[in-house]
Amino acid sequence: MVFSIDELVQQAQSLAFSGSRTILGITGIPGAGKSTLAEQLADRLHTVVVPMDGFHLSNRELTAQNLMQRKGAPETFDIAGFLECLRKLKSAGGTPVQCPRYSREIHEPVPDAVTVRPDHKLIIVEGNYLLLRQGDWMQVRHFLDAVWYVDIDIDTAMERVRRRHRLKNKTSEEIEKMLERNDRPNALLIEQTKPWADMLIAMEDLPDLNSFQSIQ
Helix, strand or coil: CEEEHHHHHHHHHHHCCCCCCEEEEEECCCCCCHHHHHHHHHHHHCCCEEEHHHHECCHHHHHHCCCHHHCCCHHHECHHHHHHHHHHHHHCCCCCEEEEEEECCCCEEEEEEEEECCCCCEEEEECCCCCCCCHHHHHHHHHCCEEEEEECCHHHHHHHHHHHHHHCCCCHHHHHHHHHHHHHHHHHHHHCCHHHCCEEEEECCCCCCCEEEECC
């Protein structure tokens, strides 16, 4: 069955009927299209996306810990900060919550780039490791009312990631090393979390990215 974005909006809205704040997680491997889906949902639902990528460790911290080549792996995120942000989102009453966002221009997290207002009753949290059952990451699921997994063939996703790397003026050799050393292993790890999603969605590879296919 193919869902239009409007039908997915209705699915998301149905989660928020309780009256209390609802957090919908959107996850999947790099290149799956989860950011696109999250932003389209947020635009139609008049809400905000809180991206897990905002909790990347800074490049200075990654360099100090010798983790720069693993950037994007679970150990390169501030999981404690992410959990604290989720706790605030769940518990905040009439207080705005400031969250970071990752900048693809400076390749660093930008503090307080996203403001979640008290009237945002449905919030979308997007990121790779929302369902990871490893260390402190296991606590993330506790704060999410539902998690949708955007499914995609890994080779198709890696081609999309390859195109992103080209935009950073990487050489072909550098790109292939990054894919095999980091991007593909991360994707394989994320794929293992698929069984714990509430819904699997396959994004159709269309130019306007407006059509999604439910596979669960």
